[in-house]
Amino acid sequence: MTETPIFDEMWGRDQTLRQPYASFNSWLETEDTARLRAKQREAEELFRLSGITFNVYGRAEAEERLIPFDIIPRIISGREWQRLTRGIEQRVRAINAFLHDIYHRQEIVRAGRLPAEMIARNEAFLPQMIGVTPPGGIYTHIVGIDLVRTGDDEFFVLEDNARTPSGVSYMLENRETMLQMFPELFSRNRVQPVQNYPRDLCTSLMACAPDMQRANPAVAVLTPGIYNSAYFEHAFLADQMGVELVEGHDLRVVDGRVAMRTTEGYKAIDVLYRRVDDDFLDPLNFNPESALGVPGIMDVYRAGGITIANAPGTGIADDKAIYSYMPDIVEFYTGEKAILKNVPTWRCSDPDSLAYVLDNLSDLVVKEVHGSGGYGMLIGPTATKKELREFAKKLKARPGNYIAQPTLSLSTVPIFTNKGLAPRHVDLRPFVLMSPGGINVTPGGLTRVALKKGSLVVNSSQGGGTKDTWVLED
Amino acid sequence: MRLSIKHATRYRFDTPLTYGLQQLRKTPKSSNGQHVLDWVTRIEGGKREVSFEDHHNNVVELISFDRGTTELEVVSEGLVTIDDTSGIVGPHRGPAPLWLYARPTDRTRVGPATRKLLRGIDGDSDLARLHALSAAISEAVVYLVGASEATWTAEDALNAGEGVCQDHTHVFLACARELGFPARYVSGYLLMDGQVRQDAMHAWGEAHVEGLGWVGFDASNGISPDARYVRVATGLDYADAAPVTGLQVGGHGEALRVDIAVQQQ
Numbered sequence: 001m002t003e004t005p006i007f008d009e010m011w012g013r014d015q016t017l018r019q020p021y022a023s024f025n026s027w028l029e030t031e032d033t034a035r036l037r038a039k040q041r042e043a044e045e046l047f048r049l050s051g052i053t054f055n056v057y058g059r060a061e062a063e064e065r066l067i068p069f070d071i072i073p074r075i076i077s078g079r080e081w082q083r084l085t086r087g088i089e090q091r092v093r094a095i096n097a098f099l100h101d102i103y104h105r106q107e108i109v110r111a112g113r114l115p116a117e118m119i120a121r122n123e124a125f126l127p128q129m130i131g132v133t134p135p136g137g138i139y140t141h142i143v144g145i146d147l148v149r150t151g152d153d154e155f156f157v158l159e160d161n162a163r164t165p166s167g168v169s170y171m172l173e174n175r176e177t178m179l180q181m182f183p184e185l186f187s188r189n190r191v192q193p194v195q196n197y198p199r200d201l202c203t204s205l206m207a208c209a210p211d212m213q214r215a216n217p218a219v220a221v222l223t224p225g226i227y228n229s230a231y232f233e234h235a236f237l238a239d240q241m242g243v244e245l246v247e248g249h250d251l252r253v254v255d256g257r258v259a260m261r262t263t264e265g266y267k268a269i270d271v272l273y274r275r276v277d278d279d280f281l282d283p284l285n286f287n288p289e290s291a292l293g294v295p296g297i298m299d300v301y302r303a304g305g306i307t308i309a310n311a312p313g314t315g316i317a318d319d320k321a322i323y324s325y326m327p328d329i330v331e332f333y334t335g336e337k338a339i340l341k342n343v344p345t346w347r348c349s350d351p352d353s354l355a356y357v358l359d360n361l362s363d364l365v366v367k368e369v370h371g372s373g374g375y376g377m378l379i380g381p382t383a384t385k386k387e388l389r390e391f392a393k394k395l396k397a398r399p400g401n402y403i404a405q406p407t408l409s410l411s412t413v414p415i416f417t418n419k420g421l422a423p424r425h426v427d428l429r430p431f432v433l434m435s436p437g438g439i440n441v442t443p444g445g446l447t448r449v450a451l452k453k454g455s456l457v458v459n460s461s462q463g464g465g466t467k468d469t470w471v472l473e474d
Numbered sequence: 475m476r477l478s479i480k481h482a483t484r485y486r487f488d489t490p491l492t493y494g495l496q497q498l499r500k501t502p503k504s505s506n507g508q509h510v511l512d513w514v515t516r517i518e519g520g521k522r523e524v525s526f527e528d529h530h531n532n533v534v535e536l537i538s539f540d541r542g543t544t545e546l547e548v549v550s551e552g553l554v555t556i557d558d559t560s561g562i563v564g565p566h567r568g569p570a571p572l573w574l575y576a577r578p579t580d581r582t583r584v585g586p587a588t589r590k591l592l593r594g595i596d597g598d599s600d601l602a603r604l605h606a607l608s609a610a611i612s613e614a615v616v617y618l619v620g621a622s623e624a625t626w627t628a629e630d631a632l633n634a635g636e637g638v639c640q641d642h643t644h645v646f647l648a649c650a651r652e653l654g655f656p657a658r659y660v661s662g663y664l665l666m667d668g669q670v671r672q673d674a675m676h677a678w679g680e681a682h683v684e685g686l687g688w689v690g691f692d693a694s695n696g697i698s699p700d701a702r703y704v705r706v707a708t709g710l711d712y713a714d715a716a717p718v719t720g721l722q723v724g725g726h727g728e729a730l731r732v733d734i735a736v737q738q739q
């Protein structure tokens with residue numbers, strides 16, 4: 001059996017330069033390696049100065065760490081992007097409709113397209129959202145759809161992030177850095193802009209305000225505080241949107257609204273872009289130990305006095321067992337076949353699937369149903385025998401907690417190394433904004449790259465880096 | 475039967491309160507056989523912020539304490555008429571799906587003591603089994619005011635062998651769900667013989683039985699609710715249906731006085 005060579009987004013499978021990279025490559029050929037090396041160092045310095053860092057869990061020695069940035073852009077043609085956008089829009093529309101349905105009549109369960117226990121036994125299902133319709137009917141104001149590519153026309157959705165997708169600040173900073181360092185590249189290539197994202201985010205959030213009549217709805221970003229791994233992003237987005245960055249103790253219920261303490265008294269907030277998890281959002285209604293939230297905010301929300309973005313209870317759409325039903329979910333709510341493919345997924349709660357997964361563990365990727373960030377997952381092909389044995393034990397003990405997928409041969413994009421360009425595996429997280437006015441997909445997104453040769457794990461918490469992502473005007 | 479109800483709660487603090495919120499579930503709900511003719515909530519030392527109907531169809535009021543207050547008084551009162559439906563509340567109505575009531579909660583988790591109690595439960599119909607359960611609970615957990623803590627679970631109450639209506643209800647919910655019935659907690663008022671003043675609300679359980687819908691069981695009194703029972707709030711356990719859930723900053727030396735009066739008109 002001959003293995004198909006891995007698809008490289010610059011050089012294809014057969015070392016033929018792909019069209020989207022043509023102009024970039026001709027520039028690259030004239031560039032001096034020493035100058036590029038200097039540029040790479042300069043880029044790293046820029047990131048250090050901008051303060052963009054990431055906290056890594058489970059690494060006591062380094063509380064804050066720089067996510068490595070690679071100067072070689074990932075380039076997608078306008079035509080490729082258009083097709084992706086259609087698929088992303090369809091999927092996001094379906095996810096929003098799904099959330100409305102499961103918190104209302106649960107037609108999808110009544111129709112027999114989703115087993116009731118997928119919701120009934122789901123820890124991410126939030127009973128307090130039953131019967132609640134958020135302002136404008138929007139649950140998922142901001143979505144990140146993680147995509148991987150395996151060929152020219154082959155994209156798969158790896159996971160949906162409808163809870164609190166992060167990473168958009170990297171998308172913006174990466175572009176900013178590239179514009180500063182290689183302005184000539186942007187005059188040679190017509191790259192679609194991503195810089196409008198903060199303005200679009202603000203407009204989109206304002207369009208979701210509870211009272212559509214109010215002229216200038218007040219938006220604020222709620223952060224858990226400086227110890228949160230994404231604090232930089234919270235501060236960055238608030239700054240870019242020109243809105244207040246607040247913590248739980250800055251807000252309280254005043255006159256039936258959630259209001260922010262200011263020097264001139266309390267000022268009501270219409271839309272709260274919260275980067276605090278559901279459980280910590282309101283100590284009166286959820287975890288009473290939480291000091292990060294706002295007591296009573298859920299009451300105000302249920303009475304229609306504030307928009308919370310994303311809506312509480314959206315995390316169920318990120319659930320990896322629900323993910324396996326996504327093709328059905330898309331079809332059920334849109335009446336169309338899903339444009340974007342799902343990775344085939346075995347639900348270990350099913351005894352036959354579990355048996356298959358245990359028999360083929362060394363070929364599969366196994367993930368926790370509620371996990372994220374690459375924590376607690378097993379990558380069969382690179383795991384040691386001992387790791388496989390131990391994981392099999394965990395699987396047998398709590399099969400319902402896991403799903404398994406085949407290892408995909410993720411596409412590669414070159415990175416700049418000391419020895420020149422070298423291919424590394426990548427994924428892509430486009431950012432999607434949703435409001436009653438429509439769906440807006442920012443052209444580009446966050447490309448994460450596994451910096452270790454051959455590695456398939458792109459998570460920044462597991463040593464991944466990022467790249468600027470270009471979508472060309474065709 | 476026509477009942478007039480007055481429920482007054484007074485908090486007094488030695489030092490002024492900096493900030494405080496209370497979530498109230500004190501308004502009786504209209505349902506099969508129960509009609510709320512008139513109901514008002516008056517607040518002194520605080521004010522109503524918002525009000526909404528939650529996923530169990532409970533009327534919820536969020537109130538805030540006035541800044542620096544040393545006293546808060548909440549008085550709710552009104553008139554309710556009730557028919558005797560032999561404890562049958564009838565078909566389930568949303569928005570919460572019926573399966574939600576099959577979910578165990580922290581307070582109603584099944585453990586060794588619950589399983590032991592369940593082994594003795596028998597009966598040739600759903601109703602017979604649930605009545606047998608209700609009777610077994612009042613035997614296993616002796617009603618004793620002040621015996622239990624508000625945070626007790628069903629297992630705690632069974633292990634202690636004593637408790638109040640809240641504990642009876644939690645044991646009922648744990649067991650009924652284990653037997654396969656969706657079940658819910660009901661907090662409410664009860665007209666007592668020859669006694670108008672009471673110092674606490676009552677609680678009982680409801681199980682969903684095929685063909686009948688929701689049916690109430692009051693293990694503390696060994697009967698199914700009749701026209702003397704006023705349903706106020708429902709939920710998966712006490713936490714969902716509690717008349718008051720609060721949070722406050724400052725206000726030390728709290729003294730609480732509850733006055734409940736239930737009488738026939």
